[in-house]
Amino acid sequence: MTLVLEHVDKRFGANVAAQDVSFTVPEASVFGLLGPNGAGKTTTIRMIVDILRPDAGQILWHGIPAHEIPRRAVGYMPEERGLYAEMPVGEHVRFFARVRGLPPGEADANADRWLERMALADMRDAKVEELSKGNQQKVQLASAAVHEPSLLILDEPFSGLDPINDELLRELLGELRAAGTTLVLSTHDLERVEDLCDHVALIARGRVAFAGPIGELRARHAELTRVRIEVEGDSDGLVAALPRADVLGRENGVVRLEVELDGDRDRLLETVMRFGTPRELTVVEPSMRTIFLAEVGQDARAAAGDEQRSEP
Amino acid sequence: MRRDRVATIARRELRQRLRSRSFQITTAIGALAIVALFFLPAIGDAIENASTDHVAVVDRPAGVATALQRALPERVPDGKPRYDVLAVRDAAAARRALDAGRADAVVQVGPGLTSATIRAERVSDGLADAVGRALNATAVRERLRARGVDDSGTVFAPVKLQRQSTSGEISSQSRVLVYALLLMLYLTLLLYGSAVATSIVTEKSSRVTEMLLTSVKPAEHLAGKLVGMGAVGLVQYGAWLAVAAVIYGVDQLAGGGASLDLADVPAQTFVAFLGFFLLGYALYGALYAGLTVGASRTEDAPALGAPLSVLVMIGFFISLAALDDPDNSVVAIASLVPPLTPMVMFTRVALGSPSVIEVVGAIALVLATIALALWLAGRIYRVGILAYGQRLGPRRLLRLAREG
Numbered sequence: 001m002t003l004v005l006e007h008v009d010k011r012f013g014a015n016v017a018a019q020d021v022s023f024t025v026p027e028a029s030v031f032g033l034l035g036p037n038g039a040g041k042t043t044t045i046r047m048i049v050d051i052l053r054p055d056a057g058q059i060l061w062h063g064i065p066a067h068e069i070p071r072r073a074v075g076y077m078p079e080e081r082g083l084y085a086e087m088p089v090g091e092h093v094r095f096f097a098r099v100r101g102l103p104p105g106e107a108d109a110n111a112d113r114w115l116e117r118m119a120l121a122d123m124r125d126a127k128v129e130e131l132s133k134g135n136q137q138k139v140q141l142a143s144a145a146v147h148e149p150s151l152l153i154l155d156e157p158f159s160g161l162d163p164i165n166d167e168l169l170r171e172l173l174g175e176l177r178a179a180g181t182t183l184v185l186s187t188h189d190l191e192r193v194e195d196l197c198d199h200v201a202l203i204a205r206g207r208v209a210f211a212g213p214i215g216e217l218r219a220r221h222a223e224l225t226r227v228r229i230e231v232e233g234d235s236d237g238l239v240a241a242l243p244r245a246d247v248l249g250r251e252n253g254v255v256r257l258e259v260e261l262d263g264d265r266d267r268l269l270e271t272v273m274r275f276g277t278p279r280e281l282t283v284v285e286p287s288m289r290t291i292f293l294a295e296v297g298q299d300a301r302a303a304a305g306d307e308q309r310s311e312p
Numbered sequence: 313m314r315r316d317r318v319a320t321i322a323r324r325e326l327r328q329r330l331r332s333r334s335f336q337i338t339t340a341i342g343a344l345a346i347v348a349l350f351f352l353p354a355i356g357d358a359i360e361n362a363s364t365d366h367v368a369v370v371d372r373p374a375g376v377a378t379a380l381q382r383a384l385p386e387r388v389p390d391g392k393p394r395y396d397v398l399a400v401r402d403a404a405a406a407r408r409a410l411d412a413g414r415a416d417a418v419v420q421v422g423p424g425l426t427s428a429t430i431r432a433e434r435v436s437d438g439l440a441d442a443v444g445r446a447l448n449a450t451a452v453r454e455r456l457r458a459r460g461v462d463d464s465g466t467v468f469a470p471v472k473l474q475r476q477s478t479s480g481e482i483s484s485q486s487r488v489l490v491y492a493l494l495l496m497l498y499l500t501l502l503l504y505g506s507a508v509a510t511s512i513v514t515e516k517s518s519r520v521t522e523m524l525l526t527s528v529k530p531a532e533h534l535a536g537k538l539v540g541m542g543a544v545g546l547v548q549y550g551a552w553l554a555v556a557a558v559i560y561g562v563d564q565l566a567g568g569g570a571s572l573d574l575a576d577v578p579a580q581t582f583v584a585f586l587g588f589f590l591l592g593y594a595l596y597g598a599l600y601a602g603l604t605v606g607a608s609r610t611e612d613a614p615a616l617g618a619p620l621s622v623l624v625m626i627g628f629f630i631s632l633a634a635l636d637d638p639d640n641s642v643v644a645i646a647s648l649v650p651p652l653t654p655m656v657m658f659t660r661v662a663l664g665s666p667s668v669i670e671v672v673g674a675i676a677l678v679l680a681t682i683a684l685a686l687w688l689a690g691r692i693y694r695v696g697i698l699a700y701g702q703r704l705g706p707r708r709l710l711r712l713a714r715e716g
Contacts, residue, residue, distance in 0.1 A: 046698075050526070051522065051525050051526060051698060052698075071526070071527040074526060076523060077523065078519060078522040078523055080519040080522065081519065082515075082518045082519030082521070082523060083518065083520060084324075084328070084515075084518075085518065086328060086331075086332070087324075087328060091327075095320070095324050098320045099317060099320050099321070099524060099527045099528055101317070101527070143523065144523060
């Protein structure tokens with residue numbers, strides 16, 4: 001158990017940004033911090049990287065309080081990207097290595113390695129502002145991770161990436177994780193989480209709605225699993241027998257419908273067989289979006305609607 | 313506060329600034345101004361003195377033309393005489409020479425060498441002075457000879473006058489120099505104070521600071537910015553000083569033709585200048601940083617920093633008044649007001665005679681104010697550096713800082 005948040009509170013005047021936030025990020029995991037804009041993700045992250053101090057509660061990394069974590073151990077890429085536009089790319093990355101406390105030789109070596117890894121090596125002497133947007137994003141990531149931290153926190157890392165760089169980042173995250181880096185990603189892109197993260201925390205309105213392994217989250221919402229059936233036969237009778245089913249389509253005596261898997265699959269199949277012959281039967285796992293909405297309720301849906309971005 | 317992190321930030325600031333176009337341009341302009349200050353008067357002279365003036369002299373009484381030529385020994389740089397005297401028989405011949413362009417001016421001496429006229433299309437001051445001096449010397453020489461005193465060459469040996477001003481009297485030369493230094497101090501305090509502000513707010517608005525602040529404490533960031541920008545100032549002054557030293561050295565080797573004579577300017581003026589620049593910069597840099605760090609956009613920084621520009625300006629105007637009367641009581645009081653001290657006390661040290669206690673006291677007050685400004689700026693900075701959205705004035709930020 002590496003990064004632990006315990007009952008963390010943070011308010012700005014009357015505005016509550018985080019309330020009783022607790023979760024645990026296991027070592028070498030990819031941890032997704034999910035929530036709509038304004039939910040408190042950025043505030044939570046800023047407290048982890050000790051830009052902000054919590055009003056109450058504590059944040060521990062291997063048992064060390066957040067403000068005492070060695071700076072070399074943590075890397076952070078903010079949601080709002082920022083670079084020194086007029087600096088040459090190589091110097092830019094090296095500067096961030098030096099600021100994190102790497103000695104000159106090591107800073108040079110790490111900067112070179114990251115430029116190589118990001119396919120930026122031949123742009124070393126170009127000014128940052130001369131690069132394409134995608135390449136600037138890569139400079140940003142290289143600058144955030146050049147000191148090879150054991151905890152790397154990325155706020156909305158995928159926003160604004162084209163498919164090629166998206167893939168590059170995905171590979172890179174895989175490599176970092178394999179090397180033992182603990183990754184915390186914040187995102188409001190829920191579908192993204194499913195194939196990247198193994199642990200998640202759902203945040204809405206400054207509170208944690210769920211925190212734990214993604215499998216556990218799924219298990220909690222097994223009732224949201226639905227079954228899609230295509231049946232040939234007495235479609236009217238079948239629809240009448242399954243009042244909660246959504247009819248997706250009907251033609252020439254074939255009906256396609258989706259229904260909640262209320263516990264027993266056999267009973268559902270029995271009902272179907274009474275009215276016709278099933279041509280297809282698929283179990284549909286709930287999407288992250290569905291689960292998220294079930295966890296945080298209508299409240300969060302409203303919050304997601306008005307995009308508050310006033311977290312200082 | 314970790315010194316290596318402050319140094320890393322300061323080094324980056326220094327290196328980026330030195331590379332920037334604006335630094336190169338202001339340095340070049342400053343260097344040009346220094347060259348101009350040294351050479352403009354000399355250049356004016358050189359243009360006027362570069363060619364030979366032909367002067368037609370009506371040779372009556374006989375021999376006056378030869379005597380005048382002897383009294384005008386100046387030469388132009390290529391070795392020809394500066395003034396070429398052409399003896400003519402009478403006024404008519406002189407006029408013909410003038411009309412034909414063989415002479416630039418005509419000189420006719422009155423009876424007994426008590427009066428003379430010089431006529432030309434345009435009689436320049438330089439020519440009239442030279443001819444006047446030569447006529448005087450010639451007349452005195454003639455009168456002495458008439459009384460039986462022979463000119464053995466030593467009679468007219470020039471006396472070298474050395475100027476030694478006591479404090480009460482200020483030579484116009486050192487006043488010009490102090491004025492130039494004061495102007496420089498004023499411009500650089502404004503320039504570097506607001507450069508600190510711009511640098512911080514630009515970095516903040518481009519959101520680099522947020523990434524930086526995970527590894528660097530706000531106080532370290534502030535210190536790095538101030539040290540870096542201050543180092544830029546010193547490099548710029550170093551460059552200007554080098555230009556001035558080279559020019560002055562070359563000029564001295566060439567015989568001191570340039571007009572500005574630094575021999576009677578005490579070294580303490582330059583030491584005081586650098587010292588008060590550093591004090592002023594530290595004070596205004598910290599104040600600018602604290603006042604403007606709440607701005608989210610670069611455009612907002614000047615409005616927040618405006619009160620400081622006014623303060624610098626007040627210091628400058630009081631110093632201008634102090635050029636004439638550096639120990640006036642109003643000036644003396646102003647020199648003890650910390651925001652005004654850097655410029656006003658510099659002027660007093662350079663031209664007046666403040667007591668040691670006054671100088672030490674003023675410096676101590678400035679140092680204390682700098683410490684206070686740094687402390688306040690550090691507190692405001694901690695909150696302001698991450699505050700986006702509304703434009704936050706310093707008062708609001710201080711309140712936020714108190715709340716934690």
